[in-house]
Amino acid sequence: MSTSPHPVLPASGVLPASGPRVAYATCLGIEDVEMFPVLAAFARAGVHAEAAVWNDPDVDWGDFDLVLIRSVWDYILQRDEFLGWARRTAALTRVANPVPVLERNTDKTYLRDLAEAGVPIVPTAWVAPGEELTGADWPELVVKPTVSSGARDTLRTTDREEALAHVAALTAAGRTAMVQPYLPMVEDEGETSLLYLGGEFSHAVRRGPMLGGGFRDVVRDPADDQLALAERILAAVPERAELFYARVDLVRLPDGSPVLIELELTEPRLFLDLRPDGPEALAAATVRLLAGDGNTRPQPDVSRA
Numbered sequence: 001m002s003t004s005p006h007p008v009l010p011a012s013g014v015l016p017a018s019g020p021r022v023a024y025a026t027c028l029g030i031e032d033v034e035m036f037p038v039l040a041a042f043a044r045a046g047v048h049a050e051a052a053v054w055n056d057p058d059v060d061w062g063d064f065d066l067v068l069i070r071s072v073w074d075y076i077l078q079r080d081e082f083l084g085w086a087r088r089t090a091a092l093t094r095v096a097n098p099v100p101v102l103e104r105n106t107d108k109t110y111l112r113d114l115a116e117a118g119v120p121i122v123p124t125a126w127v128a129p130g131e132e133l134t135g136a137d138w139p140e141l142v143v144k145p146t147v148s149s150g151a152r153d154t155l156r157t158t159d160r161e162e163a164l165a166h167v168a169a170l171t172a173a174g175r176t177a178m179v180q181p182y183l184p185m186v187e188d189e190g191e192t193s194l195l196y197l198g199g200e201f202s203h204a205v206r207r208g209p210m211l212g213g214g215f216r217d218v219v220r221d222p223a224d225d226q227l228a229l230a231e232r233i234l235a236a237v238p239e240r241a242e243l244f245y246a247r248v249d250l251v252r253l254p255d256g257s258p259v260l261i262e263l264e265l266t267e268p269r270l271f272l273d274l275r276p277d278g279p280e281a282l283a284a285a286t287v288r289l290l291a292g293d294g295n296t297r298p299q300p301d302v303s304r305a
Ligand SMILES: Nc1ncnc2c1ncn2[C@@H]1O[C@H](COP(=O)(O)OP(=O)(O)O)[C@@H](O)[C@H]1O
Pocket: 122, 142, 144, 148, 149, 150, 151, 152, 154, 180, 181, 182, 183, 184, 186, 191, 208, 209, 210, 211, 249, 261, 262
C-alpha cells in the first residue's frame, strides 16, 4: 500500500500523465470502501484512473479508454436512466461489464432464465404486476423486488398475510416480486460469494446474513461443489467471454445442494480488501484488458503515451 497520506494519490502525489485513462463509475451519497484502494493501485500500475459519478452531466466519458462500472448503486431507483447512460457511453468508449450484460443483470428475472437453462437457483415464486401469489407454502418467507441491491425493500417473515401485503405493495408500484423460502443456513455456513477478476476465479468470501443478526464477511476457500457450480453458472451466461468481473453468490438448500441466490455482473462489491493484493489484482487485470490481452473484446490503440 502507498504510504501517501491521501490514498488516492500515488507516492509521487501525481497521477500518471500518460498511459490509459480509466473512469471508475460510482454514484453520489454512498460509501464505497473499495474506491480509494483501487484508484491508488491503478496509479501504481501506471493507469490514470478517476472516480466519476455516472449521472454527472459534466463528465466527458469519451475522454476515457475504459469506463469501469463500480459503485453505481443508486441505479436501482432509476434503472432506465442508468441503462440509457450505459448505452450512450458504450458508443463513446469501452464499458465493463459490457452493456448487454448490464441490461440483463440489473433485473433478477435473469435468475428465471438461468433456471430454465438448468442452473439450480433458490426456489422462487415470481409475481408480476397484476398477478397474485400462488404456492410458496414455505414456513418462513423472503419477499423481494427483482430490481434491488443491499436487501433493499426485502422482507423476511413467518406471517403469510404480511408477505402477501408486501407482494401487493411491490406489484402495485409496477415492480415484480420474488418470494422464496428463508434459508437459515445463511446464519451458520453463510452465503458464499465467488469473485472473478479478468474472467478468472480470484477468491471467495463467507458472507454474513443480511436479514438478521450476523457475522463479519471473511475470506474462505470455496468447496469443490461451489466452485464447480460457479463455473457452470458463468458458462451459462451468453457473454461469458466478455465478463471482466463477476460475483457468484451461492447458498445451500436444506438437502445441502448449492444453488444460486444472485449473480452479480453489474456493480458487485468485489471484496478486494479480503484478498491481500486485491486492488492490485484488479488493476493488473485492467491493464491486460486495455492491452487487448483480456477476456473481453480487444480494441486497438488504447495507448496515449
Ligand atoms: N431466501 C433467502 N434466505 C435467506 N436469506 C436471504 C434470502 N434471500 C435473501 N436473503 C438475504 O438477503 C440478502 C440480499 O438478498 P439478495 O437476493 O442477495 O439481493 P440483493 O443483494 O440484490 O439485495 C442476501 O445476501 C441474504 O443475506
